Amino acid sequence: MLMAHSQLLKISLAAPAHSLVLSLKVKGIIMLQSQYSSANIITMKVIKTNSKGFQRVKDVKIPEIYSRRFKTGRKDLDDVFGGSGLLPGMSFMLAASAGSGKTTCMLQMLELLEKTGKKTAYVSCEEATAQLAFTCKRLGVELVSVANMSVIEDIFDVIAKGKYEIVILDSFPALTSRKKIRGRHLEEYLSNYITSKAKELEVVVGIIQHMTKLGQYRGSTLLSHSVDCTVMMEKSKDNPSIRVFNTTKNRFGSTNEICFHMTQIGFDFEKVEVESNEGKPAKKGKTAQYKDKILNAVKERKNINLQLASQLLECSLKAQSVLRDLTMQSILSKEGRGAKAIWTVLQK
Numbered sequence: 031m032l033m034a035h036s037q038l039l040k041i042s043l044a045a046p047a048h049s050l051v052l053s054l055k056v057k058g059i060i061m062l063q064s065q066y067s068s069a070n071i072i073t074m075k076v077i078k079t080n081s082k083g084f085q086r087v088k089d090v091k092i093p094e095i096y097s098r099r100f101k102t103g104r105k106d107l108d109d110v111f112g113g114s115g116l117l118p119g120m121s122f123m124l125a126a127s128a129g130s131g132k133t134t135c136m137l138q139m140l141e142l143l144e145k146t147g148k149k150t151a152y153v154s155c156e157e158a159t160a161q162l163a164f165t166c167k168r169l170g171v172e173l174v175s176v177a178n179m180s181v182i183e184d185i186f187d188v189i190a191k192g193k194y195e196i197v198i199l200d201s202f203p204a205l206t207s208r209k210k211i212r213g214r215h216l217e218e219y220l221s222n223y224i225t226s227k228a229k230e231l232e233v234v235v236g237i238i239q240h241m242t243k244l245g246q247y248r249g250s251t252l253l254s255h256s257v258d259c260t261v262m263m264e265k266s267k268d269n270p271s272i273r274v275f276n277t278t279k280n281r282f283g284s285t286n287e288i289c290f291h292m293t294q295i296g297f298d299f300e301k302v303e304v305e306s307n308e309g310k311p312a313k314k315g316k317t318a319q320y321k322d323k324i325l326n327a328v329k330e331r332k333n334i335n336l337q338l339a340s341q342l343l344e345c346s347l348k349a350q351s352v353l354r355d356l357t358m359q360s361i362l363s364k365e366g367r368g369a370k371a372i373w374t375v376l377q378k
Contacts, residue, residue, distance in 0.1 A: 095119065096282075100196060100234060102142040106290070106301040110261060110275045112283015113359035116196065118232040120282055121225045122259035123202075125239040125247065130263055131273055131292050132238050136198045137162075137171045138296050144173035148195045155180035155204035169296045180206045182220055186227045196234040199224070203240055203248045217249055221256040258282060266304055273297070274304070284355035287318075320352045325375075328362065333374045 099115025101108050108115060111122070126132050133154075140150040152174055154162055162176040175194075179185050182205050189197055199205065205220050228235040237257065240248040247254065254260050260279040266272035266289065273292050277285045289304050290297045323342050328334045339349035353373055356362040363376040 095232065100143060100148055101146065102139055102299075103146055104142060104299045106288055107139065107142070107299040109286050109301075109359060110277055110288055111259060112277070112280050112286070114283050116234045117258075117282045118195070118234060119229040120259065121228045121235045121237065121257040122261060123237050123239050123253055123257045124261050124263060125241050125254070126263035127241045127243065127245075127265075130265060131297070132263065133157075133165065133200060134169060134292070134296050135263070135273075136200070136236060136238065137166060137169055137174060138299070140174045140196065140198065141169075141171040143196055149175075149193065151175040151177065151189070151192070151194045151197045152200065153177050153179050153185055153197060154200045155206075156201065168294075180204055181208060182206070182223055183208050186223075186231070189227075189233060190231055194233055196236070198236040199238065201238040201240055202253055214250060214252070217252045221252045225256050225258075254279070268304060272302060272304060284358055285317075317352070317355075320348060321356060324349075324352055324356065325361070328373065328375055333372050335372055336369065339373075 095118055098118055100118070101115040105113075116122075124132055124136065137152060140152060144150050150173075152162065154176070155178070157165075157178065159176050159178050162178075166172065166174065166176070175192075177188070179188070185197075185199070202217075202220070207216060207219060207223075209216075209219065211219060224235055224237065227233075237253060239253060241262075242248060257279075258281040259277065262276045262278060264274050264276075266274055271291055271293070272289050274287065274289050276287045279285065289302050290299055291302055320343055324334065324339055327338065327342055331338075334353075336349060336353065339353055343349045343352065353362065353364075357364050357373070360376055362373045365372050365374070
């Protein structure tokens with residue numbers, strides 16, 4: 031009954047009329063726990079695999095798409111997404127409370143990408159195109175395509191037809207579907223649909239998510255688990271004109287925490303150091319301190335190896351992680367492999 035390449039499997043059951051919740055587990059299959067009543071249907075999502083066993087990493091062929099990155103041209107902004115650029119087919123979430131500048135930030139980022147030759151679009155479920163255009167005029171944004179849509183299937187039909195390369199959806203709670211589903215079932219469907227369509231069309235999709243006053247997502251955490259990259263933005267407690275961008279998850283690059291000034295005409299995308307109320311620079315996080323140690327050692331010695339880095343950080347795993355991040359951020363250059371690898375400052 032189970033087919034290896036099936037995408038969706040439906041089983042009819044003789045169930046009582048009252049609502050039930052079933053969860054089944056079959057080898058090689060992930061079961062989506064679904065609520066049903068007299069329809070007596072369970073929907074199961076089958077994961078396709080192309081692997082029949084283990085394979086050495088060195089023998090795995092990395093797809094060419096991994097080298098096709100989108101960069102904005104503003105280093106500090108690119109660092110929010112890992113420094114290497116946005117990967118075609120990836121999805122990311124920008125979460126923040128109302129009035130933080132989510133729309134402003136994404137419109138400005140799309141404008142920068144347009145100037146590099148990328149085809150971008152901004153979809154608002156809540157604002158009319160005239161209202162978006164008015165906001166764009168204040169920000170100096172002219173090249174981005176905008177639309178007022180909310181049905182997810184219609185949105186991706188337009189994306190596919192127009193061959194857009196990066197699209198922002200504003201916002202997740204306002205998205206709807208042609209399917210007659212609501213609540214958590216709708217969130218689950220939207221999360222899966224967006225991430226799968228992004229990969230199918232090789233388009234970068236950014237989704238704006240609202241945060242409540244209590245610092246929680248508007249809705250469930252399904253979206254944050256589904257996307258490839260999660261960025262949290264909040265106002266600085268010490269300076270209301272500063273926004274703190276904290277990348278908490280990134281499958282295709284490093285995580286980071288960066289602060290930008292926000293003015294009446296938008297973000298300047300130049301990294302700033304946040305100061306405390308006493309006028310002293312805020313204490314750096316552990317990762318930033320580790321990076322400083324490594325960079326200072328490299329500048330003093332001209333290069334560094336894993337053994338020395340491990341001694342400096344008193345941990346081999348930390349050293350490997352920091353060296354990888356600095357390399358992916360194009361700060362250090364790596365030569366050689368394994369124990370013979372040497373890292374030097376990248377000449378720009």
